[in-house]
Amino acid sequence: MKVLFAAAEETPFVKTGGLADVIGALPAQLKKSDCDVKVILPLYREIPPELKEKMSYIDGLVVPLAWRRQFTGLKKLIHNGIEHYFIENEYYFDRKGIYGYPDDGERFAFFCRAVLESLPFLNFKPDIIHLHDWHTALISTFLKADYQKKLFYKDIKTVFTIHNLQYQGIFPAAYLEDILSLDHSYFTQEGLEFYGQLNYLKGGLNFSQKITTVSNSYAEEIQKPLYGENLDGVLRKRCQDLTGIINGIDYDIYNPSSDPLIYKKYDVNDLENKYENKIKLQQELKLKPDGSKEIPLIGFISRLVSQKGLDLLIKILDDMMKLDLQLVVLGTGESRYEGLLRKKALTYPEKLSVNIKFDNKLAHRIYAASDLFLMPSLFEPCGLGQLIAMRYGSIPVVRETGGLKDTVSPVSLTDSKTNPVQGNGFTFQGLNPYSLLEQLTYTLHLFQKKEIWKNIMKKAMRSDYSWKQSAQRYIDLYNELSVLID
Numbered sequence: 283m284k285v286l287f288a289a290a291e292e293t294p295f296v297k298t299g300g301l302a303d304v305i306g307a308l309p310a311q312l313k314k315s316d317c318d319v320k321v322i323l324p325l326y327r328e329i330p331p332e333l334k335e336k337m338s339y340i341d342g343l344v345v346p347l348a349w350r351r352q353f354t355g356l357k358k359l360i361h362n363g364i365e366h367y368f369i370e371n372e373y374y375f376d377r378k379g380i381y382g383y384p385d386d387g388e389r390f391a392f393f394c395r396a397v398l399e400s401l402p403f404l405n406f407k408p409d410i411i412h413l414h415d416w417h418t419a420l421i422s423t424f425l426k427a428d429y430q431k432k433l434f435y436k437d438i439k440t441v442f443t444i445h446n447l448q449y450q451g452i453f454p455a456a457y458l459e460d461i462l463s464l465d466h467s468y469f470t471q472e473g474l475e476f477y478g479q480l481n482y483l484k485g486g487l488n489f490s491q492k493i494t495t496v497s498n499s500y501a502e503e504i505q506k507p508l509y510g511e512n513l514d515g516v517l518r519k520r521c522q523d524l525t526g527i528i529n530g531i532d533y534d535i536y537n538p539s540s541d542p543l544i545y546k547k548y549d550v551n552d553l554e555n556k557y558e559n560k561i562k563l564q565q566e567l568k569l570k571p572d573g574s575k576e577i578p579l580i581g582f583i584s585r586l587v588s589q590k591g592l593d594l595l596i597k598i599l600d601d602m603m604k605l606d607l608q609l610v611v612l613g614t615g616e617s618r619y620e621g622l623l624r625k626k627a628l629t630y631p632e633k634l635s636v637n638i639k640f641d642n643k644l645a646h647r648i649y650a651a652s653d654l655f656l657m658p659s660l661f662e663p664c665g666l667g668q669l670i671a672m673r674y675g676s677i678p679v680v681r682e683t684g685g686l687k688d689t690v691s692p693v694s695l696t697d698s699k700t701n702p703v704q705g706n707g708f709t710f711q712g713l714n715p716y717s718l719l720e721q722l723t724y725t726l727h728l729f730q731k732k733e734i735w736k737n738i739m740k741k742a743m744r745s746d747y748s749w750k751q752s753a754q755r756y757i758d759l760y761n762e763l764s765v766l767i768d
């Protein structure tokens with residue numbers, strides 16, 4: 283089975299969120315099961331120079347985008363045992379950052395065309411192109427509209443994975459001809475039309491043979507109006523082809539016993555060294571050092587957007603600061619949240635550390651140092667933060683939604699001597715900030731019971747959220763499609 287992953291980000295090339303982690307880890311796991319998988323990405327300016335230097339030039343081609351003709355370089359790099367291809371175009375990708383430009387609709391339409399135009403130059407004809415999020419969704423639309431008329435492309439199938447339904451790539455209707463070069467039959471309910479505009483993600487939903495999303499619960503939720511982002515009807519229509527496959531994390535990168543980015547390595551049998559990480563982080567961030575190990579350190583690493591429950595957190599922040607705890611925030615996002623959090627940090631310098639930046643090393647250090655990890659998301663397709671936190675023995679406190687619900691099972695205490703704790707974290711249901719505060723207060727009460735807490739940590743650290751099982755589910759899905767290919 284030959285599979286090409288098309289995506290807009292991958293760690294360690296570029297990362298803004300969990301998508302990058304997934305693309306950075308899943309292909310290597312698929313390869314272990316003899317799936318011949320390769321990855322194609324845009325060649326952004328942001329990619330670290332040491333990785334760019336190792337790339338080799340494959341070829342140059344001219345990619346049509348309606349009336350435009352864009353010269354495109356095609357580069358290659360074997361990374362982590364996986365062949366990667368890069369689409370090089372200075373005009374679209376030699377810019378600061380990855381997203382957020384007014385012409386993103388043109389940039390990613392170009393990327394989709396360029397992926398398809400590049401295939402004959404790659405010496406690799408995929409059976410399946412696996413598309414991730416709206417940036418690559420048009421590949422299935424272009425295949426249907428143009429390319430499948432040609433013999434080379436005729437049998438190629440697509441799988442579309444929704445990593446977050448909130449981001450859909452919605453652009454003006456005029457793009458249909460001027461950028462996508464599609465005729466009006468695609469401006470319909472069954473095509474890309476969406477309240478008078480164009481919705482790229484909808485193309486992925488309508489024209490891919492299979493649709494997946496990143497947890498079972500989210501797969502259910504998005505078929506209902508509350509979480510469906512106005513696409514629940516389309517998803518209900520495709521429910522036979524929609525599956526939830528939970529994300530894993532890269533167990534080599536996120537491993538407290540070998541992580542080069544943390545202060546002191548540790549594992550489940552040697553939790554004393556975890557406390558070293560806490561003391562050092564408190565020093566680095568100028569929080570009050572806690573020699574007594576009594577003060578719980580709470581981590582919050584996230585994009586600072588409404589989805590992540592920032593309004594709940596901010597509402598109870600002053601109440602939280604009355605409790606004996608410390609909170610470390612790391613994130614970037616909406617300026618209203620950044621500003622508010624910065625201001626609060628000035629009020630509580632010894633208890634609240636607010637770090638408004640994207641900093642991978644600090645993220646690892648917070649996972650290693652923290653006792654608790656907060657994710658009060660309003661919705662969460664999968665969530666990787668809670669999985670990474672558990673791997674580092676930082677106990678998640680999460681809202682019961684989407685992937686959080688599927689991966690964090692609430693702690694309960696038992697009478698059994700051999701198995702005194704069940705569950706691996708703490709959950710709350712409501713959207714009321716005080717449900718979160720209540721859960722947090724109970725959690726902090728348990729934190730003081732050292733033996734019980736150690737057992738909770740062990741339970742969380744022994745939960746298996748590696749990619750092994752989920753990769754197999756993708757293989758099964760690809761195999762279902764191969765029947766159609768034959």
Ligand code: ADP
Binds near residue numbers: 299583612614645667
């Ligand atoms: P999402 O994809 O919605 O942003 P996830 O929980 O799935 O959320 O994944 C977020 C990933 O990005 C995690 O690996 C997390 O550690 C990382 N991350 C988020 N914000 C930052 C930041 N400011 N600095 C470093 N890493 C971050």
